Amino acid sequence: MLNDLSIKNFAIIDELHVSFHNGLNILSGETGTGKSIIIGAVSLLLGDRAAAEMIRTNAETAMVEALFDITHNEKLKERIKEMGFAAEDEVVIRRVISRSGKNKALINGQMATLANLTAISELLINICGQHEHQLILDKDNHIEILDEFGGCLPSRALYEEAYNRYQQLNIQKERLENLRRSREEKKALIEYQLKEIQDVAPQPEEDRALAEEKKVLVHIQKLTDYAGRAYDLLYGETNSVLEKMQDAQHLIKEIKKIDSNLKLSETDLENSFHAMQEAALTLRDYSKNLFFDPERLVAIDERLEMINRLKRKHGGSLENVFKREQEMEKELLFVSNVEEELNQLTQKLLSVKNEMLCKAKSLSHLRTQAAIKLKDAVNIELQALNMNHASFLVNFIKKPDDGKQEAFGFKGGDELEFYLAANIGEEPKALNKTASGGELSRIVLALKNVVSQTGSVDTLIFDEVDSGIGGATAEIVGRKLKDISANHQIICITHLPQIACYGDSHARVTKKVTGGRTTTVVDKLYNEQRVEEISRMLGGIDLTKKARDHAREMLEKVKGSFLENGGEKRNAKKSAHR
Numbered sequence: 001m002l003n004d005l006s007i008k009n010f011a012i013i014d015e016l017h018v019s020f021h022n023g024l025n026i027l028s029g030e031t032g033t034g035k036s037i038i039i040g041a042v043s044l045l046l047g048d049r050a051a052a053e054m055i056r057t058n059a060e061t062a063m064v065e066a067l068f069d070i071t072h073n074e075k076l077k078e079r080i081k082e083m084g085f086a087a088e089d090e091v092v093i094r095r096v097i098s099r100s101g102k103n104k105a106l107i108n109g110q111m112a113t114l115a116n117l118t119a120i121s122e123l124l125i126n127i128c129g130q131h132e133h134q135l136i137l138d139k140d141n142h143i144e145i146l147d148e149f150g151g152c153l154p155s156r157a158l159y160e161e162a163y164n165r166y167q168q169l170n171i172q173k174e175r176l177e178n179l180r181r182s183r184e185e186k187k188a189l190i191e192y193q194l195k196e197i198q199d200v201a202p203q204p205e206e207d208r209a210l211a212e213e214k215k216v217l218v219h220i221q222k223l224t225d226y227a228g229r230a231y232d233l234l235y236g237e238t239n240s241v242l243e244k245m246q247d248a249q250h251l252i253k254e255i256k257k258i259d260s261n262l263k264l265s266e267t268d269l270e271n272s273f274h275a276m277q278e279a280a281l282t283l284r285d286y287s288k289n290l291f292f293d294p295e296r297l298v299a300i301d302e303r304l305e306m307i308n309r310l311k312r313k314h315g316g317s318l319e320n321v322f323k324r325e326q327e328m329e330k331e332l333l334f335v336s337n338v339e340e341e342l343n344q345l346t347q348k349l350l351s352v353k354n355e356m357l358c359k360a361k362s363l364s365h366l367r368t369q370a371a372i373k374l375k376d377a378v379n380i381e382l383q384a385l386n387m388n389h390a391s392f393l394v395n396f397i398k399k400p401d402d403g404k405q406e407a408f409g410f411k412g413g414d415e416l417e418f419y420l421a422a423n424i425g426e427e428p429k430a431l432n433k434t435a436s437g438g439e440l441s442r443i444v445l446a447l448k449n450v451v452s453q454t455g456s457v458d459t460l461i462f463d464e465v466d467s468g469i470g471g472a473t474a475e476i477v478g479r480k481l482k483d484i485s486a487n488h489q490i491i492c493i494t495h496l497p498q499i500a501c502y503g504d505s506h507a508r509v510t511k512k513v514t515g516g517r518t519t520t521v522v523d524k525l526y527n528e529q530r531v532e533e534i535s536r537m538l539g540g541i542d543l544t545k546k547a548r549d550h551a552r553e554m555l556e557k558v559k560g561s562f563l564e565n566g567g568e569k570r571n572a573k574k575s576a577h578r
Contacts, residue, residue, distance in 0.1 A: 023504030150370020
């Protein structure tokens with residue numbers, strides 16, 4: 001349950017702290033005072049998207065923080081633990097919105113994601129706002145309500161897993177069938193491209209080797225001149241390098257005969273002479289072997305053009321050519337075996353389809369049983385809500401039972417819609433064609449009460465879902481909310497005194513102007529303060545003694561009725577449960 005809520009710099013709220021209790025918590029106040037803003041702040045804690053526009057004018061950040069007691073919610077504790085957060089009897093959720101966009105979400109002081117908040121909120125709070133009417137009118141949501149009520153979600157998850165596998169296999173089958181239809185064309189194309197590579201039969205690094213050979217042939221005359229000149233300088237001409245080296249060696253020997261301290265190695269000099277001599281001979285042989293072969297140059301150009309053509313076609317390098325060759329060989333093998341692949345896939349598809357159909361039938365059976373239980377439970381609630389002649393039912397829309405996959409969707413093989421006959425003798429019709437505003441409010445309340453009995457959510461928030469009702473019906477709705485609060489913490493925003501007087505606690509939301517700024521204030525009401533608020537809700541601005549007496553009478557009547565129905569014992573039992 002929600003124990004404490006703190007809000008700062010959010011919309012018109014400057015700073016606000018509200019405590020909530022067991023049972024039925026009433027929030028009342030004039031329209032526009034900020035009641036729904038408080039619910040919007042709670043929605044942020046449950047994973048709703050935040051926007052900078054939510055921040056109070058002239059503030060840089062807004063903060064919403066709530067303390068929840070989850071002592072008896074073991075399922076929620078386990079989920080919090082699985083997400084890596086500290087799982088204690090209390091959980092603190094905090095959202096910080098910043099104009100800079102650096103928003104934060106924290107669970108028990110640890111950084112969290114919006115997905116974490118959403119996962120927790122499913123087991124923490126259920127908000128039934130004014131938009132709930134539109135949700136109920138949309139038939140696409142009816143199957144979700146039925147599945148939640150009937151405990152069909154685990155069975156639906158099994159079906160969805162089989163359905164997803166079936167869809168994936170269908171995609172694969174379609175791809176293979178397309179491939180089979182174009183197999184010969186595809187095969188011919190691959191074989192042609194593969195033959196291009198195989199006919200050229202390039203070797204690793206061949207393009208680089210040919211380029212080097214071409215460079216030599218193109219510059220053959222220059223290489224011959226350079227090698228001849230280098231040979232002459234070293235050995236071939238008078239006063240060559242080698243002759244001068246011999247003269248230098250002779251002079252060094254003469255020096256050493258006179259002065260042995262000259263540190264020059266005759267062996268090193270000799271080795272240098274022989275190295276230069278070897279270089280001269282190598283240059284001589286190199287120049288003799290150089291000759292220009294125009295036919296070889298043409299052959300190299302032609303070979304390089306073939307290789308470069310392959311490179312341009314298959315990735316720009318010989319490495320990519322070789323890689324593409326291997327890929328095409330595999331593709332050719334696959335295309336050749338497509339018929340066998342398709343046969344195997346068809347068998348697998350049939351098996352998964354049968355599994356999917358079996359799970360769809362099982363899910364449909366559960367829904368049929370759940371629909372009967374939901375119909376009976378909602379009709380009981382509607383009678384308690386002064387719709388004595390109304391008849392609610394779940395209408396299953398028949399589909400052709402031909403076993404075709406097209407009859408099945410992501411949620412199974414069922415299509416359904418909630419129907420209502422509001423009066424005796426009327427044909428049941430879809431909710432969006434028959435329910436008035438007041439009737440719809442009661443249907444929403446009835447469904448919320450029925451579904452909440454099967455869930456593990458501790459707190460239910462009703463945001464002005466009492467629109468379109470009044471008088472005796474409003475009193476009945478108040479009594480129903482009081483009944484629901486025996487098992488759930490209820491927070492209800494209402495403008496109706498008939499509902500407000502049933503609250504276990506009551507707070508008034510008002511606006512005040514301080515220093516030229518408007519802000520929202522929440523005050524807990526006790527005793528005569530509560531009488532004054534009920535009087536205001538009954539009589540408007542000018543409060544009369546008659547209105548106050550009427551308010552006091554309503555509160556005493558509810559208290560007396562509550563005690564007659566064992567309210568004290570029920571509260572004691574609820575407190576023990578909490």
